[in-house]
Amino acid sequence: MLQITGVSRRFGEVTALSEVSLDIRQGEFFALLGPSGCGKTTLLRILAGFESPDSGAVTLDGADLLSLPAHRRPINLMFQSYALFPHMTVAKNVAYGLERERLPRAEIRERVEEVLAKVGLAEMAGRRPQQLSGGQRQRVALARAIVKRPRLLLLDEPLSALDKKVRAEMQLELKRLQHEVGITFVVVTHDQEEAMSLADRIAVFSAGRVEQVDEPVALYERPRTPFVAGFVGASNLFEGAVHDGGLDGGALGVLPGTGDLPEGTPALLSVRPERIRLEDFGVPDEESPEEPAESPEPAAESPREEPVSEKPESVEEPETAESVEEAVSEEPVSEKPESAEEPESTEEPETAESVEEAVSEEPVSEKPESAEEPESTEEPETAESAEPEDAAGPSEGSGDAAEGSEGGSGDDPGEAPDRSKDSGAPEGGGVLRGKVADVSFYGGVSHISVVVPGRPAPVLVAAQGATRVRTGSAVALHWAADDGVLVPQ
Amino acid sequence: MRRPRLLYVPFWVTYVFLYTPIVVLVAMSFNAGKSPYVFAGFSLKWYGELAGNATIREGLVNTLVVAAGSTVLSTVLGTLLAVGLARHTRSRVLDALGVLPAVLPDLVLGIGLLVFYAAVKMTLGLHSVLLAHAVFGMAFVTAVVRTRLTHADTSLEEASRDLGATPLATFFRVTLPQLAPGVAAGALLAFTLSVDEFVIAFFTAAPTTPTLPIVIYSMVRFGVTPEINALATLLLAVSFTVVIVAQRMTRLTESLS
Numbered sequence: 130m131l132q133i134t135g136v137s138r139r140f141g142e143v144t145a146l147s148e149v150s151l152d153i154r155q156g157e158f159f160a161l162l163g164p165s166g167c168g169k170t171t172l173l174r175i176l177a178g179f180e181s182p183d184s185g186a187v188t189l190d191g192a193d194l195l196s197l198p199a200h201r202r203p204i205n206l207m208f209q210s211y212a213l214f215p216h217m218t219v220a221k222n223v224a225y226g227l228e229r230e231r232l233p234r235a236e237i238r239e240r241v242e243e244v245l246a247k248v249g250l251a252e253m254a255g256r257r258p259q260q261l262s263g264g265q266r267q268r269v270a271l272a273r274a275i276v277k278r279p280r281l282l283l284l285d286e287p288l289s290a291l292d293k294k295v296r297a298e299m300q301l302e303l304k305r306l307q308h309e310v311g312i313t314f315v316v317v318t319h320d321q322e323e324a325m326s327l328a329d330r331i332a333v334f335s336a337g338r339v340e341q342v343d344e345p346v347a348l349y350e351r352p353r354t355p356f357v358a359g360f361v362g363a364s365n366l367f368e369g370a371v372h373d374g375g376l377d378g379g380a381l382g383v384l385p386g387t388g389d390l391p392e393g394t395p396a397l398l399s400v401r402p403e404r405i406r407l408e409d410f411g412v413p414d415e416e417s418p419e420e421p422a423e424s425p426e427p428a429a430e431s432p433r434e435e436p437v438s439e440k441p442e443s444v445e446e447p448e449t450a451e452s453v454e455e456a457v458s459e460e461p462v463s464e465k466p467e468s469a470e471e472p473e474s475t476e477e478p479e480t481a482e483s484v485e486e487a488v489s490e491e492p493v494s495e496k497p498e499s500a501e502e503p504e505s506t507e508e509p510e511t512a513e514s515a516e517p518e519d520a521a522g523p524s525e526g527s528g529d530a531a532e533g534s535e536g537g538s539g540d541d542p543g544e545a546p547d548r549s550k551d552s553g554a555p556e557g558g559g560v561l562r563g564k565v566a567d568v569s570f571y572g573g574v575s576h577i578s579v580v581v582p583g584r585p586a587p588v589l590v591a592a593q594g595a596t597r598v599r600t601g602s603a604v605a606l607h608w609a610a611d612d613g614v615l616v617p618q
Numbered sequence: 619m620r621r622p623r624l625l626y627v628p629f630w631v632t633y634v635f636l637y638t639p640i641v642v643l644v645a646m647s648f649n650a651g652k653s654p655y656v657f658a659g660f661s662l663k664w665y666g667e668l669a670g671n672a673t674i675r676e677g678l679v680n681t682l683v684v685a686a687g688s689t690v691l692s693t694v695l696g697t698l699l700a701v702g703l704a705r706h707t708r709s710r711v712l713d714a715l716g717v718l719p720a721v722l723p724d725l726v727l728g729i730g731l732l733v734f735y736a737a738v739k740m741t742l743g744l745h746s747v748l749l750a751h752a753v754f755g756m757a758f759v760t761a762v763v764r765t766r767l768t769h770a771d772t773s774l775e776e777a778s779r780d781l782g783a784t785p786l787a788t789f790f791r792v793t794l795p796q797l798a799p800g801v802a803a804g805a806l807l808a809f810t811l812s813v814d815e816f817v818i819a820f821f822t823a824a825p826t827t828p829t830l831p832i833v834i835y836s837m838v839r840f841g842v843t844p845e846i847n848a849l850a851t852l853l854l855a856v857s858f859t860v861v862i863v864a865q866r867m868t869r870l871t872e873s874l875s
Contacts, residue, residue, distance in 0.1 A: 178780075179779075199776070199779040199780055200781075200782045200784055201782075204780075206776075206777070208773050208776070208777055212776065213777075214774060214777075214795075215796075216795040216796070225781050226781035226782050229782035229784075229787065277782065
């Protein structure tokens with residue numbers, strides 16, 4: 130519907146846009162995402178008609194857009210500052226655009242009432258903008274923009290001025306309205322969460338160029354440029370060259386990953402923190418500086434895997450907590466099932482499930498499925514089958530077998546270490562080994578940074594729920610080839 | 619916490635210094651006697667004389683005509699100039715030139731205008747004073763409105779255009795209402811400045827149509843009379859009213875926006 134072809138714009142020495150081409154479809158919720166100064170706002174202003182490009186073409190439904198002045202374009206913009214007219218009431222603000230079309234008064238009144246009802250501000254019609262709250266102002270701005278029924282609605286950082294609670298509300302509201310009115314939305318934002326949660330497709334901008342255009346999930350799971358891998362979501366990036374389907378990371382050895390790049394190509398390997406599974410060997414000196422109360426001494430000896438989610442049961446029963454190990458690899462993104470293991474046969478599976486769902490607060494498009502196995506404790510194989518993606522990884526078995534055995538021998542802490550050492554031995558216990566440098570818990574997720582010898586920056590690991598890993602623990606990191614994405618450099 | 623009383627002394631001294639002459643002037647305007655310096659009882663007779671003085675009445679009418687005309691002219695032109703400077707140029711030189719007449723010495727402006735009028739063979743009269751006052755009034759209006767424009771939100775104008783308003787409609791429906799307090803303040807300033815402007819009026823007025831300050835000047839040349847005091851008191855009253863109205867208006871518009 131909207132075609133942007135080779136648009137460039139320079140401001141003196143600065144190139145704001147360089148050969149940008151995009152194709153935005155009818156009825157789509159499209160996001161332009163990038164850090165500030167990447168040119169996305171310039172593109173928005175070009176579309177609105179406040180800026181003209183140095184070169185390139187923009188067509189709307191096949192007709193040239195650039196030759197039209199701003200006030201003749203069938204495009205409306207919702208300003209970041211909302212730009213409500215302070216000297217007019219809410220109703221007058223909304224009616225402004227219709228009055229400029231010289232529509233009959235009755236029709237204007239009708240449409241204003243209709244749109245104000247739609248955004249839930251019917252009673253505020255007589256107020257002035259400065260008497261409204263931030264969220265209400267935004268609704269007025271939105272109503273004023275959509276009442277003209279534009280072909281295209283541009284939104285400049287629509288949620289940035291709102292506080293967190295109102296943001297979540299408005300996010301849903303925006304999606305609902307977009308669905309209802311069927312207008313094509315183009316949103317500009319520097320906030321990847323905003324883009325991911327709102328948009329059907331996202332164009333990632335960097336330094337005036339489009340890095341990648343994709344759906345949110347694809348953008349997150351299959352970044353095609355180093356910038357996208359680093360900008361969209363947290364990511365661990367490893368430098369090296371493609372080797373044997375994975376990445377030869379030099380001192381780090383060959384790291385598992387996937388990507389159709391020719392052998393030997395210089396590349397980055399991107400591994401999401403929540404895709405890394407942690408195998409905990411405890412603090413070497415058997416001290417528990419962080420949480421001595423929660424982790425009794427035996428915990429340090431028995432290798433544990435990072436718990437995915439805090440189970441109420443395990444908290445209640447300390448002797449379970451020591452020996453229990455839980456799968457680290459929860460799958461925040463899309464289709465993959467989350468393995469939630471419960472070695473101690475739980476009395477109430479429902480409770481565990483609801484806890485997990487409440488905790489999972491990831492950039493998810495679909496809710497992770499929680500595969501629960503209250504009674505599976507005797508069979509390691511069952512545990513493995515719960516994590517199909519792990520089977521593909523080179524670390525196959527090392528973690529899962531340990532888990533299984535751990536689960537099976539939940540009552541016997543002595544058995545678990547042996548089993549896990551056995552399975553971990555051939556590969557040195559994971560893709561990488563390191564030491565936990567820091568553990569923090571927020572948003573229902575534990576963020577663990579692990580210092581790995583031979584890598585300057587720590588590797589970030591995210592685990593659902595509160596973790597029992599402590600600072601200073603020796604750990605092994607596991608991930609499957611599917612979880613590492615090779616990005617050409 | 620109480621401040622030491624001593625700190626208030628400079629404050630009161632300043633006010634006494636500023637307002638003693640004015641108080642004396644107002645008091646003397648009610649003098650029954652003929653001397654402007656010796657008070658000899660209360661009387662309103664000088665106000666009566668003032669009302670009967672045809673020269674003063676004529677001067678007052680001339681002044682009001684000039685002030686009203688130049689205010690209208692300078693407000694319209696000054697506002698347009700300010701908008702043009704703020705929105706359509708980035709030239710700092712033009713910006714400075716726009717407000718220069720406000721700080722130019724009156725003498726320079728007066729002589730310059732007189733020479734210019736002579737060069738274009740324009741007759742002198744109220745119209746010439748009116749145009750002359752519009753020149754410096756415009757500079758003040760421009761300065762005031764320009765300041766307000768730099769603080770105004772350009773996204774409002776963009777929003778207006780985005781909603782389908784032509785540039786003209788945008789100016790009248792969005793830009794101007796935003797500027798209204800600044801425009802009003804500029805207009806009041808231009809009016810009060812024009813009413814008591816002497817030097818430029820002295821150069822550009824015709825001898826047959828003197829403005830009030832010129833009339834007062836010629837009267838004072840033969841000595842100050844209580845009549846002058848009465849006139850000054852009236853002018854003072856007008857100035858005070860205007861200042862208070864201006865303050866009220868800005869407070870009103872600020873509470874609205």
